[in-house]
Amino acid sequence: MNNNIPKLATLTAGIALALSGTALAQTTLKVSHYLPPVHGIHTDFIVPWTEQITACTNGEVQFDIYPGGTQLGNVAKQQEQVVAGVVDIAHGLHGIPRGRFPRTSLIELPFMTRDAGAASETLWDMYPEDLAPEYRGLKVLALHAHNGGLVHTADKKVETMEDMQGLRLRTPSPAVSAMLTALGATPQGLPPGEVYENIQKHVIDGTVFPWDPVKSFGLNEVLNYHLEAGAYTVPFFFVMNQRKYDALPDNVQTCIDEASGDTLVAKFGDWWDTWDAAGRQEAEASGHVITELSDTERERWREALQPTINDYIEQTADQGVDNAREIYDRMLELLAEKQSR
Template sequence: MQSWASAGDSTYDAAVKLGKLVEEASDGRLIITPYNAGAIIPAGKEFDSVLSGTVEAVHGAPAWTLGYFPGAIFYNNTVGGLTYNQQRMWLNKEGLELARKNYKPLGAHYVGPLTPHNAEVFMHSTKPLDSVEDLKGFKARMGSAALNEIFARMGAAPVFLPGGEVYEATQRGIIDGFEYVTPSVNWGMGFQEVADYVYLSPSRAPTDAQALFVNQKVWDALPKDLQVIVTNATFQIADEYYTEEIVNDAAALIEFENYGSKVRKVPADIEALLFKTADAYYAEQAASDPAYKEIYDSVMAWKKVCSQFNIQ
């Protein structure tokens, strides 16, 4: 199993924990050997390789599969979308069934969100973002084609980079800023050393997740009890990871401030433009793709239920 993450990333540690838990739960009948990003296949090409069978499983962002399945964005992060608590319940309801329905014809089994996140840092930046005008031409690393399109429409100049290249690209001035994950993950990656500003807002990504995918033929060849063990272990690690990350995020924000990072809230006009632009983008995609629309409608219906009962 190759992970999207470098060895210094806490999400990679979760992939290692998954292997240990599955080995223990299966009494040694199934061994999952994790590799960090780029160890077997080029970083960013994980999903292609699990489809081809170059690797048997990958731990990576559903957003990196959009070229095959545009609706996968709802299993990663969506502007104004579900929080992880809400998404976790949606996966119990119908979200998991819809994911597997769409990934199976491609040749991959979506097991579940191995490393789900709290609301992400909106942007680490080398420049101040005081208003919409500061986004004009802003070279921002984005982690998905969807975010690239949304931020391009907002006037930014987004680029896609694998996570392991973000630090150096910022240090060399190739990009002005980047979205990555949450404060605790990002502190561990040393981003405070290359970007002075930390902009906070749950608007861009109320949650995010890297999921576990297994080559469909490999998955189908597993005995049913081992399939259950892998699935249960994935969700157990996910819940543990999420809870631990929230605690660590609170501590990490203090670390950023003590370091001298300028921790700021995203200006209201940027948030307003982001919501307006994203809503139009998602509606366009839903109108042209029945599979996308099915998931979009399901997410929006569940979000409405969560709002009705104040489920955060």
């Protein structure tokens, strides 16, 4: 009989904990993104973010991460997966699929900024009043953008607008497509993971990207020329299903909030600088030709692109964003303030 006392005591204690609500109830959240697991978004951002929350909740919350190449890693499905609750949290690209974030995507218009930090902070500052209607059903954890994008080509050096004529270039979004078309190129919409194969097979002549994905997608193997144009940026979202967030205990919500928002957005400028440096260094080591867009040529591009910018803003207004011009102007104002610091 004495041998059963420890077992009975353990069982009784377990029942008591369960009935009192103090037993640990572990929650596992699914996180998806479209980038390879070697990318800084995965290694420097998403994995540490999940670890911070797990530690903050004393293990109450765990995470399963699905990067690009997994069943939930399709770039075109990140928003719909999290809205539908297929995943709880997703990191995605605003421009794919097209047309879902017309307000946010105004920051993609040419020559607004080359600075990921300023762009990310501008998006986050504007979210509550100007961008929030695009995120219904979502708990927005962060908005951010990359450093100024370059023109990367396999076989042709690009220095001027004339050199852009006829080039088939992968594009990430409608705004960037409009820019490329105005400069004489032919934009080709492709997910980032399909660029390597299409350059290798000569289906496209190159791509526009910041330096970072050139390295993470192995593109320095198929590219030879890089024009540092700093011509555009692209925004990204990091969002959670609002219903899932609302159902979590207060302490878990607090941990998520502390790891997100202002605290998280402030990190992207330094992160992108680090990630881009690695991509450029790899191109240099491979003996590639890297050219800086001259000041004279930059002004030519600006002048040539002004009608495209105006047309895009008008089209955005026609899509129901009545204050598209005001949003664009406010973005320019905030970017100028942040870049002058």
